[in-house]
Amino acid sequence: MPTIKDVALQAGVSVTTVSRVLNNRGYLSEELKKKVYSAMEQLNYRPNELARSLSRSRSNLIGLIIPHAGHPFFGELISHIEEHAYLHGYRLLLCNSRLNGQKEAEYIDMLRASRVDGIILGSHTLEVEDYRQIHLPVVTFDRRISDEIPYICSDNYKGGELATALLADKGCRKIAHIGGHPHPDLLALKRLDAFEEIAGRRGLQHVEMHTDLHGFDFPEYERLAERLLEEHPDVDGIFASSDIIAAYALKACLASGRRVPRDIKIVGYDGISLRGLFSPDLTTVSQPIAEMGQRAVDLIMAQVRGDAVPMENILPVTLVQGGTT
């Protein structure tokens, strides 16, 4: 591959000049620019980003740690983060932690070694203390780690309210919440808080079930939904903490001969685009996934610039009525 030297030689100028043209710095005669550009063209020259990063001590790399790229919600989130990063000249180093603590720790190490400019943390397998040590621009999703690390989440409490109130309004008498393991650090827990609060206030019976482990174990979701219907056959409303869980609940309901929404109503959470793929399509509390992705990149860039950033980034949710209510 040609280097800046080759270009300089070809154009009959010094490397400094080429570098200046490259970065559009300082005063350059039009003629010179042209010469340099044409030399670059002829050689099909691309500046070596490794060398650039090294010398600028800035890599334009963002590390993205996600628990599960195969999960539709995270797939969409990745896609939006990527898009926004791309638009701002950042590249993405993808890390799929699979909720494996050791892997996640190694990834953080690797990202630091790779001199990423910042880390977007969508996975939360480690302890708060481990994340505090990162000493790099960081932003997290759905988890508050410290006062210095900004976090992004949807308005979980509001979302829980909307979902629960909808079930109440639609005439449910006994409602259930199904979700992943309720780790106390996770802000998603507020969905459950709201569920309990509203159910109590509206005088509804309510039960709650969750997976044993913090994970995205699809078969476990299915068993959980089935167990719910067995143990509480009189439940007539379900608030699932994700659309995927809602889909499993829907499946279990239909399999048991229940009609949806007539016999039992279901509300999910997330607003993934696959929501419309089910029959009936899912009613859900929609998170602004694109905005969340954008915000994550923005918060990294702001920290890189040294700007002050808001610690709390709670984005609004909307209730999307589908066919399951």
Next chain:
Amino acid sequence: MPTIKDVALQAGVSVTTVSRVLNNRGYLSEELKKKVYSAMEQLNYRPNELARSLSRSRSNLIGLIIPHAGHPFFGELISHIEEHAYLHGYRLLLCNSRLNGQKEAEYIDMLRASRVDGIILGSHTLEVEDYRQIHLPVVTFDRRISDEIPYICSDNYKGGELATALLADKGCRKIAHIGGHPHPDLLALKRLDAFEEIAGRRGLQHVEMHTDLHGFDFPEYERLAERLLEEHPDVDGIFASSDIIAAYALKACLASGRRVPRDIKIVGYDGISLRGLFSPDLTTVSQPIAEMGQRAVDLIMAQVRGDAVPMENILPVTLVQGGTT
């Protein structure tokens, strides 16, 4: 961040020695190693991968270009590629082309500038000629670009056979194929070839519908499925070229009052893990997604090493019987 110099100073040795310890090269006394290791520990030192890459002219970076990270099939594929790359010390630079030709071209440029060791190409927005210019280890999915670029695909023809034969065996009389735009370069087209061949051989009426554009436009899938049922109300079997399309077909069938599988049967393709999320769960031709991801990484690594690699990597499919047949 501490550099190799700081470590050398701290340990009272030269940078060369530290580098040797780091890379486990040459003869080193145990004592020296210990000194160096403890110095690294004390300083919490991590070698700068940028500098390493620059100096070795090898980045341990793989570029991954994918059309749509939010699509479940690609989400899973990404996840497996990532896992395998990670196990072999490679990092992943994620590019989501969104089927945007310009973006994809810029990405290829960017990846070359980033000095990735190779590119895994899951997106095919550009012309064959553009890909030929890459001059880097490359591997593609589902597209044959040239004699020098290895490709990975599932046994598309066999898959088409299995699906079509199953519909015939189950007693279908008029079957349909729905898929994305049939770009002639794409090996997935063989699914359609097999469909036509087998349908003809078994004496079944058959029709074919596809989207107008090469894309992953979910709403368009839905309209397509609806149109199929309107225009060909007597169709009693559908072979969809992806599980997502199959799911839309299922939805359209149910919405029109058809019973699945009694009135109409559906077979998908891919074998995504969400397949079990539908009611009934999808019958599908399952691609070995994990193996495909592994193979991609293996083929890049082999090329990096300079090994000869097989150009044709056709992995076996299996028919997974669900509830839609």
Next chain:
DNA sequence: TTGTAGGCGTTATCAA
């Protein structure tokens, strides 16, 4: 307006 030279953090080539 342009060029020289040193530095970014490693690795690799010689010597010693």
Next chain:
DNA sequence: TTGATAACGCCTACAA
């Protein structure tokens, strides 16, 4: 067995 020193390709004072 260990250590100087010159690359790797680019950027950026400082000079001219």
